Amino acid sequence: MTPLSNIDLAPYTSFRIHAVAEYFTKATTIDELLEAVAWARTQGLPMHILGGGSNVLLTKTVKGLVIHIRLMERVASIEGTRVTVRIGAGETWHNIVSWMVDRGWGGLENLALIPGTVGAAPMQNIGAYGVEQASCFVELDAIDVATGESRTFTKDECAFGYRESVFKRELRDRYVITAVTYRLSTDPVIHAGYRDVSDELSLRGIVQPTVGDIYACVIAIRQRKLPDPRLIGNAGSFFKNPVVSASVASALRDQYPLLPLYQQPDGSSKLAAAWLIDQCGWKGAREGDAGVHAHQALVLVNHGSADGAQIIDLATRIQQSVHDRFGVDLEREVNVW
Ligand SMILES: Cc1cc2nc3c(=O)[nH]c(=O)nc-3n(C[C@H](O)[C@H](O)[C@H](O)COP(=O)(O)OP(=O)(O)OC[C@H]3O[C@@H](n4cnc5c(N)ncnc54)[C@H](O)[C@@H]3O)c2cc1C
CATH class of the missing domain: 3.30.43.10 (Uridine Diphospho-n-acetylenolpyruvylglucosamine Reductase, domain 2)
Known part of the structure; x- marks a missing residue:
């Protein structure tokens, strides 16, 4: 080679x-x-x-x-309403979601239009509009970079969490994911509870949404809300939504009654990082060509010729001001090379 x-x-x-x-x-x-x-x-x-x-x-x-x-592969098998698909790591995520939706295979339609490849999806357990890829995940194949040996990881072994997996932590840089297997359904549970999605469905007069309806709504919402990387450089959410204990959340709510927070099954609360950043006055800020998107404070953007150091500098100052004002630490979601 x-x-x-x-x-x-x-x-x-x-x-x-x-x-x-x-x-x-x-x-x-x-x-x-x-x-x-x-x-x-x-x-x-x-x-x-x-x-x-x-x-x-x-x-x-x-x-x-x-x-x-650039590993391309699509293999599907159907048993009753259960559809099992094995997808090559280099396939484009959105193309695969579209391919599934076209066939009426439900499960991942809420994750339409997320940029990137299938192989990276388990890496940070991508999620959007109330669904994570983990909900349909069965297993993945990966190659150990130290030995070249292939290994299959079960869902438990991947240790998925909120924008987390074992590949972002203990096994960071140890494996190359080569293929991912998902389980879908021809009679899926529809996830329409997320506020933006239910609003969009109401707007369209849809009461009993299909997989295709959810897919279309998610695409419309994302196109309205998120900057298109083909037009303005960005990597989606730059920070994760911080998860805090119930007592911290309730103290913050007392002080800031409008703070959006989402209770988690374990009693902790997820705070809207975009709201915290916006409250510190960063939305739409621009320093040279590094900036914060005008409509989504969680997205840092490259207006043209920003370099990585300028983006990191801006991100660090945002983290500092959120810490100073709310006592909350923002963790980066983006991988820095
Ligand atoms: C406009 C925009 C919107 C976004 N919206 C969302 C969203 O709603 N939800 C969400 O979760 N994310 C979102 N993201 C983030 C991004 O789309 C996802 O993290 C996606 O999974 C990244 O895929 P990628 O192929 O581009 O990965 P890359 O950027 O190429 O890589 C990301 C990390 O994964 C590693 N990696 C990549 N491929 C493999 C592999 N085959 N094996 C092992 N490691 C690998 C890389 O080394 C790197 O550390 C968004 C990004 C943008 C630009």
């Missing part, structure tokens, strides 16, 4: 920030992936796995080998 060298990663990431990968290759088959992993290992170089680049912020030259995952 001969990797390319000094490749600008801006076109491969949704923030569109220029930074060079020392070495770069694409893996379209498992053999190509194994070859790339072995090459980096024998050269003693670090490896970085890149999917759609929609959750990565580039801050400097990326040392070592970037492997762009």
Whole structure:
């Protein structure tokens, strides 16, 4: 294998920030992936796995080998109302959701239009509008970068949480996900309870929504609310919504009655990070080409030629002001390279 060298990663990431990968290759088959992993290992170089680049912020030259995952596969089997699909890690997430919805296979329609690849979805357990990918997840296949051996992870072994999995924590940078298996249904439970979704359904006069209705509503909501990375560089939510204890939540509510908070099954509360940031006056702020989106304070944007350091600087000051005002720490959702 001969990797390319000094490749600008801006076109491969949704923030569109220029930074060079020392070495770069694409893996379209498992053999190509194994070859790339072995090459980096024998050269003693670090490896970085890149999917759609929609959750990565580039801050400097990326040392070592970037492997762009392009593993394509779609296999489905149907048994009664149960549909099991195995999807290659390089498939585009939204294309796969559309493919499922077209066939009437329900379960992941609330996650329409999330950018990125299928292989990255378990990584941070993507979620939106009341559903996480974990709800349909069965298992995934991955390759151990230290040995090149393949291994299957069950749902329990992935330890999914809110924008979390074992691959973001204990096993960070240890495995390349190669395929993911989901279980869907031709007679699915419809998740229409999320406020934005139920409002959109009412607006459309839909009382008994189908999988296709939810899919269409979610797309419409996202197109209205979120900046399109093709038009303005961003990586979606830059921060996670902070989860605080019941006592902290109730003290904050007493002080700020309008603070949106969502009670979790374990008694803790999830706070709306966008609201906290907005209250600190950051919505629409711009410093050079680094900014906060005008309609969604959780999304940091690159107006054109911002670099990673400028985005990090802005993010750090936002974290500081939220901490100073509310005593709450915002954790980054985006992966910083
Ligand atoms: C406009 C916008 C809206 C978004 N909305 C949402 C949302 O609603 N909900 C949500 O959860 N996220 C959202 N995101 C974040 C992003 O879409 C998801 O995190 C997505 O899963 C990232 O996929 P990717 O292929 O682009 O990953 P990348 O950005 O390429 O990689 C992200 C991380 O995963 C690792 N990784 C990627 N592929 C693999 C693999 N095959 N094996 C092992 N590790 C891998 C990378 O090394 C990196 O650490 C949004 C982003 C944007 C730009």
